[in-house]
Amino acid sequence: MTPSVVPAGFVRAHTSVRRPSSVPEVRLHVADDVVALWEAMEVAGGAGEAPPFWAAAWPGGQALARFVLDAPETVAGRVVLDLGSGSGLVAVAARLAGATRVLASDVDAYSRTAIGVNAGLNGVDGISVLGDVLAHPLPPVDVVLAGDVCYDREMAERVLPFLDRARAGGRAVYLGDPGRPYLPHDRLAEAAVYEIAETEGPGTRRTTVWRLP
Numbered sequence: 001m002t003p004s005v006v007p008a009g010f011v012r013a014h015t016s017v018r019r020p021s022s023v024p025e026v027r028l029h030v031a032d033d034v035v036a037l038w039e040a041m042e043v044a045g046g047a048g049e050a051p052p053f054w055a056a057a058w059p060g061g062q063a064l065a066r067f068v069l070d071a072p073e074t075v076a077g078r079v080v081l082d083l084g085s086g087s088g089l090v091a092v093a094a095r096l097a098g099a100t101r102v103l104a105s106d107v108d109a110y111s112r113t114a115i116g117v118n119a120g121l122n123g124v125d126g127i128s129v130l131g132d133v134l135a136h137p138l139p140p141v142d143v144v145l146a147g148d149v150c151y152d153r154e155m156a157e158r159v160l161p162f163l164d165r166a167r168a169g170g171r172a173v174y175l176g177d178p179g180r181p182y183l184p185h186d187r188l189a190e191a192a193v194y195e196i197a198e199t200e201g202p203g204t205r206r207t208t209v210w211r212l213p
């Protein structure tokens with residue numbers, strides 16, 4: 001079973017510090033070998049751990065982080081929610097771009113520790129870490145950022161109504177996505193497109209930052 005609080009030492013011991021290819025301003029603890037890391041998590045906590053989503057900079061997160069760093073006016077002076085924060089890459093980028101405060105939400109206890117470790121690595125404060133917010137009223141934020149959260153149908157079906165609610169409540173909402181089939185592209189507006197390097201192999205992945213109009 002996942003420990004309710006994962007020690008920061010676990011994250012540091014089982015990852016290497018790298019700069020995501022499209023966001024070299026940020027340093028992150030990432031897995032060199034995802035399978036070995038997953039096994040280490042199972043040794044620490046028992047069988048049935050979720051994969052270490054928190055130990056990679058996903059293409060949607062890299063695109064969204066690049067977007068806020070290139071267009072800081074989207075977050076500067078605002079309170080931001082980073083939904084499905086994973087490593088915390090988008091949360092860190094939002095603070096570097098001038099967000100006054102960031103709430104970083106993730107269901108995974110490993111992620112919640114990694115966010116704090118990665119914030120510290122980048123000398124960034126002002127990030128509060130939360131668990132699952134999808135079933136709750138929207139926290140008091142101005143902007144919602146969601147990097148690569150529509151990675152399967154079930155998650156997309158939970159996330160999209162939450163994002164619609166946020167938009168209907170007047171929040172700016174941006175999604176970073178590398179072309180997953182569960183996104184309702186016809187009702188989203190394209191804000192930016194990036195070619196993000198594949199973590200394995202020489203190719204790139206066309207990744208879009210979508211805005212809820």
Ligand SMILES: C[S@@+](CC[C@H](N)C(=O)[O-])C[C@H]1O[C@@H](n2cnc3c(N)ncnc32)[C@H](O)[C@@H]1O
Pocket residue numbers: 053054056057058059060061062083084085086087088089090105106107108111131132133134146147148149151155
């Ligand atoms: C594909 S990863 C993307 C991580 C990061 N945003 C990035 O782009 O690098 C999706 C993340 O969503 C998290 N997640 C899944 N269900 C969630 C929920 N209900 N609330 C918040 N986060 C959730 C997972 O634990 C995982 O860290």
